[in-house]
Amino acid sequence: MARITLENVRKEYGDVVAVRGIDLEVSDGSFVVVVGPSGCGKSTTLRLVAGLESVTDGDVRKDGESLVGVEPKDRDVAMVFQNYALYPHMTARRNMTFGAGSATAFDDEEIERRVTDAAELLDIEDLLDRKPEALSGGERQRVALGRAIIRDPDVFLMDEPLSNLDAKLRIRMRAELAKLHEELRTTTVYVTHDQTEAMTLGDEVVVMNDGRVQQVDSPQRLYDYPANRFVAEFIGDPAMNTLDVTVEAGADGARAVHPGFRLPLPDGDGLDAAAGSGAVLGVRPEDLSLADADSGADAFEATVTVTEPLGDSLLLECRVGGDRLKTQASPRSDVGAGDTVALTPDPERLHLFDPDSGEAVYHSAGATTAPDRDGRATRSPATTPEER
Ligand SMILES: Nc1ncnc2c1ncn2[C@@H]1O[C@H](COP(=O)(O)OP(=O)(O)OP(=O)(O)O)[C@@H](O)[C@H]1O
Ligand SMILES: [Mg+2]
Structure with a gap:
């Protein structure tokens, strides 16, 4: 078990800055x-923790001790890659044990015992004498995991370990990885470009863009309180709608004013500061519902341009005041292209972003810097970008 700390870590490859602090x-x-x-x-970032690359600047620590200059084999971390990296001429068992003797303090007997345990955990007991060519993608990935597990490392580092698997197997292996972590409780850093995988697997999710951390939060908080426009649009599928509006303060409260609507904004932190200027309104497709045409003042009209049946819902692409907007209707709604519909946004699910910096300035569900699970203000490193 171990705690990993990255401190202002930067990595350059010649002119390319891969990680920016x-x-x-x-x-x-x-x-x-x-x-x-x-x-x-x-x-x-993962390779810097593993020691496969060295930092250009900053520090990587394990339990407070700097790892800079420590050889990969002495870091007690095990890496699992996307392409399994199994030796084709060795059996599954040999792939798991190869090098384990020198990488750990375990004797042969202990290693054998650990293989038996890991094979049971991964449900590959009957496959241990096969070579990789005789294994399916999912089975190969289990062997690769088994190789990491028998070493009993302080930290697992996983780089898109499921991305070579078909969709169904990926979902199954995802659940198994979660179960595995429940059982072993080994500190794990898991890399993926798939936001669904991130949301379902992570206790905590780190959203990166362009070499920088954008937000670190629980999956639900990333979804409900995105720190900026990048996170808002990256997390969630279909993506959050974003529309240029002007925020107007009036006697009856603030409104987001757009050529197609004048939407009331519930009182909340950040609203006063946004009043009188341009902003980007964010609203998720699932937070816009089809209303009856006479269902009240907060509904606005939109023209359906494309319908996309998703099975569990009907995705509607609409035009409103010259902008495009997506919304989700119930799967068997009788709506087609060319129809005019009335949309009502959930007033508790509106977001405003600064049009220049992209930073979130207001979430209608509560304060902009809503307390996190520990009662601290939401961390939003992107608010203090230092281009060093
Ligand atoms: N050895 C290298 N030499 C030069 N540039 C590199 C090297 N490795 C990575 N880069 C560059 O650093 C940046 C970050 O690469 P990295 O592999 O960390 O991205 P990633 O987030 O893992 O992407 P992907 O999802 O495609 O795997 C990219 O612009 C990449 O081209
Ligand atoms: Mg990668």
Whole structure:
């Protein structure tokens, strides 16, 4: 077990800055997922913890001790890769044990015992004498996990370990990884570009973009209180709608004014500061409901341009005041392209972002810096960008 700390970690490859000063705390026994688009620096961050790359600046610590200069083999971390990295000429058992003797203090007998335990945990007992070519993708990935598990490392580092699997197997392995972590409680840093995987697996999710940490939070809080526009649009599928509006303060409260609507904004932190200026209104498709045409003043009209049946819902793409907007209707709604519909946003689910910085300035569900699970203000490192 171990706690990992990244302190202002920066990594350059020549002219390319892959990681631009990251602070991160991975507490002992936690499962932290790092998510972000391709090229944002996820693998680099993981490789810096593993010691496969060295930091250009900053520090990586394990239980407070700096790992800078410590060889990968002496860090007591085990890495699991996307492409399994199994030796094709060795059996599953040999793949799991190969190198374990020199990497750990275990004797042969102990290693054998650990293979038996890991094989049972991973349900691969009957496959141990097969070579990788005779295993399915999911089975290979289990062997790769088994290799990490028998070493009983302080930390698991996993780089998109499920991305080579088909959708169904990925979902099953995802659940098994969660179960595995329940059982072993080994500190784990897990990298993925798949936001669904991040949301379902992580105790805590780190959203990265362009070499920087954008927000660190629980999955639900990322969804409900995105720190900025990037997080708001990256987390959630279909993505949050964002529309340019002007915030107007009036006798009856503030409104988001758009060519297609004048939406009342419930009182909340940040609203006064936003009044009188331009802002970006964010509202998720599932927070816009189809209303009866005469259902009240807060509904606004939109023209349906495209309908997309998703099975469990009907996704509608609409035009409103020259902008595009997505909304989710019930799956068998009788709505088609060209129809005019009335939309009512959930007043508790509105967000405003600064049009220049992209920072969240208001969430109608509560204060902008809503307290997190420990009662601290939400961390939003992107509010203090220092281009060093
Ligand atoms: N060895 C290298 N030499 C030069 N540039 C590199 C090297 N490794 C990574 N980079 C660059 O650093 C940036 C971050 O790469 P990284 O592999 O960490 O991204 P990632 O978030 O893991 O992306 P993906 O989701 O595609 O795996 C990219 O711009 C990449 O091109
Ligand atoms: Mg990567």
